[in-house]
Amino acid sequence: MTGNAxxxxxxxxxxxxxxxxxxxxxxxxVLMFAGFSLTAERFGSLPNILNLAKQMSIVGxxxxxxxxxxxxxxxxxxxxxxxxxxxxxxxxxxMDGAAAWLAIPAAILTGALVGxxxxxxxxxxxxxxxxxxxxxxxxxxxxxxxxxERFRSWIDxxxxxxxxxxxxxxxxxxxxxxxxxxxxxxxxxxxRLTIFxxxxxxxxxxxxxxxxxxxxxxxxxxxxxxxxxxMAGVGGILSMVRTAVVSPSIGVGLEFSxxxxxxxxxxxxxxxxxxxxxxxxxxxxxxxxxNFLTINGIPGTWQTTVTGALILxxxxxxxxxxxxSAR
Amino acid sequence: xxxxxxxxxxxxxxxxxxxISKSFVGNPALIxxxxxxxxxxxxxxxxxNGAGKSTLMNVLAGVxxxxxxxxxxxxxxxxxxxxxxxxxxxIATVYQELSLLANLSVAENIFLGxxxxxxxxxxxxxxxxxxxxxxxxVGCGDVDPRLPVGALPLARRQFxxxxxxxxxxxxxxxxxxxxxxxxxxxxxxxFRIVAALKARGVAIxxxxxxxxxxxxxxxxxxxxxxxRVVETLDMNGVTEAMLTERMIGGSAESFYAAHHPPEIADAxxxxxxxxxxxxxxxRDVSLAVPAGRIVAFTGLLGAGQNELARxxxxxxxxxxxxxxxxxxxxxxxxxxxxxxxxxxxxxDRKAEGLFLDLSVRENITxxxxxxxxxHGIIDGAxxxxxxxxxxxxxxxxATPTAPMRTLSGGNQQKAILARWLLRDLAVLVLIEPTRGIxxxxxxxxxxxxxALARLGKAIVVISSDxxxxxxxxxxxxxxxxGVIHARFVRGxxxxxxxxxxxxxxx
Numbered sequence: 001m002t003g004n005a006x007x008x009x010x011x012x013x014x015x016x017x018x019x020x021x022x023x024x025x026x027x028x029x030v031l032m033f034a035g036f037s038l039t040a041e042r043f044g045s046l047p048n049i050l051n052l053a054k055q056m057s058i059v060g061x062x063x064x065x066x067x068x069x070x071x072x073x074x075x076x077x078x079x080x081x082x083x084x085x086x087x088x089x090x091x092x093x094x095m096d097g098a099a100a101w102l103a104i105p106a107a108i109l110t111g112a113l114v115g116x117x118x119x120x121x122x123x124x125x126x127x128x129x130x131x132x133x134x135x136x137x138x139x140x141x142x143x144x145x146x147x148x149e150r151f152r153s154w155i156d157x158x159x160x161x162x163x164x165x166x167x168x169x170x171x172x173x174x175x176x177x178x179x180x181x182x183x184x185x186x187x188x189x190x191x192r193l194t195i196f197x198x199x200x201x202x203x204x205x206x207x208x209x210x211x212x213x214x215x216x217x218x219x220x221x222x223x224x225x226x227x228x229x230x231m232a233g234v235g236g237i238l239s240m241v242r243t244a245v246v247s248p249s250i251g252v253g254l255e256f257s258x259x260x261x262x263x264x265x266x267x268x269x270x271x272x273x274x275x276x277x278x279x280x281x282x283x284x285x286x287x288x289x290x291n292f293l294t295i296n297g298i299p300g301t302w303q304t305t306v307t308g309a310l311i312l313x314x315x316x317x318x319x320x321x322x323x324x325s326a327r
Numbered sequence: 328x329x330x331x332x333x334x335x336x337x338x339x340x341x342x343x344x345x346x347i348s349k350s351f352v353g354n355p356a357l358i359x360x361x362x363x364x365x366x367x368x369x370x371x372x373x374x375x376n377g378a379g380k381s382t383l384m385n386v387l388a389g390v391x392x393x394x395x396x397x398x399x400x401x402x403x404x405x406x407x408x409x410x411x412x413x414x415x416x417x418i419a420t421v422y423q424e425l426s427l428l429a430n431l432s433v434a435e436n437i438f439l440g441x442x443x444x445x446x447x448x449x450x451x452x453x454x455x456x457x458x459x460x461x462x463x464x465v466g467c468g469d470v471d472p473r474l475p476v477g478a479l480p481l482a483r484r485q486f487x488x489x490x491x492x493x494x495x496x497x498x499x500x501x502x503x504x505x506x507x508x509x510x511x512x513x514x515x516x517x518f519r520i521v522a523a524l525k526a527r528g529v530a531i532x533x534x535x536x537x538x539x540x541x542x543x544x545x546x547x548x549x550x551x552x553x554x555r556v557v558e559t560l561d562m563n564g565v566t567e568a569m570l571t572e573r574m575i576g577g578s579a580e581s582f583y584a585a586h587h588p589p590e591i592a593d594a595x596x597x598x599x600x601x602x603x604x605x606x607x608x609x610r611d612v613s614l615a616v617p618a619g620r621i622v623a624f625t626g627l628l629g630a631g632q633n634e635l636a637r638x639x640x641x642x643x644x645x646x647x648x649x650x651x652x653x654x655x656x657x658x659x660x661x662x663x664x665x666x667x668x669x670x671x672x673x674x675d676r677k678a679e680g681l682f683l684d685l686s687v688r689e690n691i692t693x694x695x696x697x698x699x700x701x702h703g704i705i706d707g708a709x710x711x712x713x714x715x716x717x718x719x720x721x722x723x724x725a726t727p728t729a730p731m732r733t734l735s736g737g738n739q740q741k742a743i744l745a746r747w748l749l750r751d752l753a754v755l756v757l758i759e760p761t762r763g764i765x766x767x768x769x770x771x772x773x774x775x776x777x778a779l780a781r782l783g784k785a786i787v788v789i790s791s792d793x794x795x796x797x798x799x800x801x802x803x804x805x806x807x808x809g810v811i812h813a814r815f816v817r818g819x820x821x822x823x824x825x826x827x828x829x830x831x832x833x
Binding site: 189193194195198199201202205206208209210211212213214215216272273 | 640642661662665666671673678679680681682683684685689692693694696697700703704705707746
């Protein structure tokens, strides 16, 4: 009797909970890859796979940054604008003769500062994160444009370090993809192995219980926004690496891609559920779909619509899974 | 059980109470009680809760009228119909529950009901000067009589209370547990005042649960048990064991084995609540939480017990007062409370306790992760070991990796209990810990709480379930309308009496 109950308690939850959702997303990605490879002959080729990895880097890094924010039940709409501001700060420093080792951290720090501002406004002034980050999304893009004006709104990035990051590879993996991988591994370690990581989940799952368990809720939340901002700063650098320019339009709409990949991965927007591994899978799904459309000659203008449709699809799919697992 | 004491020769007594009997609804509270108190003596009265000490003192103060017996002062028979009579006859009482009004000034409190007048107006100057004079007598010359009493710390109020009694120039002064709210230094100061009064020939009746004080400062002691006088003894040669034996009517050892120690006041406080006030909820509540005991707070809904528990756990910030642990004030914040070893488990498991989508393991270790780090990261093996131990210890039916929402209510509650047991806590505060939990898990939780108390932890259980309170608590604190209305020790209150107390009746 007890033995049976124990065995049931051991097996059932795992099947119901972790298994279904995580494997579900990964399975979708694998099936998609297989299907696309079969229908578009170039899709599965090594050069295209490396291209996919490169394309994943910017959205992936932004998604990794967005993950802790979604985990605490927040949202950050300003990351696309931070990509521009971070890129502008780094580009301006390069133009003024600074070295890459100074320009890169400056962009990341800029992002972290914007994140700190977001967190402070949300937590201390108790304004909704949608409103706060909508405001900073506009204001920060404005700041980036003002900074860029000094250079006639266009900076050509010609720096050996940035050039090397753009064309170089490590063990066959493009440098930008390698950067994504390293950041992902670091992020996974933080979420899984540190107190802060656990606290992110606890705050998102049940804020009151977290507070009564001794978690400094406000501090944890602000930290999530700081991380998100810093990752957007990294996104600014990766954008410069990829296009070799800083122009007024960089980062536009990226905030939605970042949120999309987190949701595609299976995270819950109300907080408490989500993983960086899954955000990466979500990124892969988004990039594969867009890449498949491009290969098949569907114009880029359609890609935004597809992104929106994907969010809806992911949410519906998840609800179906949740329904089944509740049975 | 000694023989009945010989009739005391009462010629030298200032106050004599003879053959006093009093019963409540047919239950005798005092049976043929004799008490004689001499001029210039400190006469202690001891007895367990319910032995009749307070009833006897209430008769003396004119609060209660006895059914039989007489009271004499200086050999003259007197009638005490009400408290004013008692005061006029020179009998003043300092009650255990402070009777001062927080919003009135010190002087107004002292002269309440007999303010000096000048024509139709209050003669403030005289009132304040007179107040200063009596405050001087109790060593509180530095207290401004114009201050509202609420602005004074609790210990200071106790002295104002004594000053108020002294302003009646009593020949008999009753002190009911006067040292309970006092620290050591202040208690010493109190005994210096007592010595001075004694020298002036005042008869002092001293009630205390602290045997050390009785043995050191008392001249004679009268022991009450079940409403009767057991014996009146000269303090010479009296030991604590002798008093205990006579109080309980048996050997001390058998009693201690059967129950937890009855001397709540002597237990080391694990934490203290001082002068806690919360608008509309709690009024100036002070309470020490003893280590190694299960204390139950009970009362009607909204009587303040839940708020006090939440203040103790750092969840609610009081308007006034402080929570102290080991003499140090604890910030009103859950993190600070947890760090000080004060852990709170609320009645709303779902909303305030559980992380439903996190695993049992993550639920249990969250507040203890700091102790499970290795090189700054969580030591998975150590965490798994700790959780396996907890699950075993509390017989939780669940695997560590199962999400919390898949557990039954009883197992969820045990898991939250496990969360706190992983920490080196000093005080565990549980609000309605067995609400909505099946019988088996309930029994497990009771057993766990008792085991924790035996380990020296202070357990505070807030419960509105009277049988539960009677079953688990070593001490019961009854709240009525934001104040402590009554306190009981295990085994000394019936379900009916506790229910009455909860309703605010005596």
